[in-house]
Amino acid sequence: MGMSTSRWSRRKITIAVLALVGILALVGTTVATMLMPFLQNDRPDVPSRASATPTATEPRLVIKPLAVRMVTEAFQAQPGQCDPPPPPLPPNEPQAACDVARKAHYQLEPVSIVIGLTNAKALKLPTMDTYGVQIVMDGPSSAAFAKYTTANVGKQVAFVRDGLVLAAPSITDTIDGQSIQLSGDMTKDTADTIAKLLRDGS
Known part of the structure; x- marks a missing residue:
């Protein structure tokens, strides 16, 4: 009887630990989800690459001497x-x-x-x-x-x-x-x- 009680206690402890781990994992995921936008905003800005757009220039006036x-x-x-x-x-x-x-x-x-x-x-x-x-x-x-x-x-x-x-x-x-x-x-x-x-x- 004492042994059964001990096994049952260990089982409850194991279930409690697993439940706690599950809660911690869930909380960790939630916190990470909440913090992700802030972490992304805190990243140093990456300079954008400017696209080279050719500008139209007026043709040079050529005059006969x-x-x-x-x-x-x-x-x-x-x-x-x-x-x-x-x-x-x-x-x-x-x-x-x-x-x-x-x-x-x-x-x-x-x-x-x-x-x-x-x-x-x-x-x-x-x-x-x-x-x-x-x-x-x-x-x-x-x-x-x-x-x-x-x-x-x-x-x-x-x-x-x-x-x-x-x-x-x-x-x-x-x-x-x-x-x-x-x-x-x-x-x-x-x-x-x-x-x-x-x-x-x-």
Whole structure:
């Protein structure tokens, strides 16, 4: 009888221990489930990998170099003299040319300098009710044109594109900078036409 009681006691103890283990396992699982979000939030942030997205870039403006010739003579164009205008000649030969409006006729020396342009645009002059054209040169051309204008102060030059004189200013001083402003009695249409010819040719 005593032995049966002892076995029964050990059995109850074993069942109690197993039950306790089951409770502990259940509590442990529940606690782990409750703590998991906090443990995950406490992990150091992993830097996200940025995806390289190609950005669209505007195409670079490519402008044909601009020829500059000295003006030897300038006349008012006679009827039919500029219609059609004289064809362009090789740069090492003198050139007869007309302006864009077909109102002036020029005798020009061979090309004396060629300048590289990065932009040309029409603009309204702030102090007058007329328009002009702004030319922007590249760096090397700006330096070369500064020396050129220094050596030719007082002379008249012509900016020539495809056999047309786009402008024929007189050099009054050294032009030291990358920007040249062509002005005169220009309408908006004339300025737009000259700027387009400078950028694109005829």
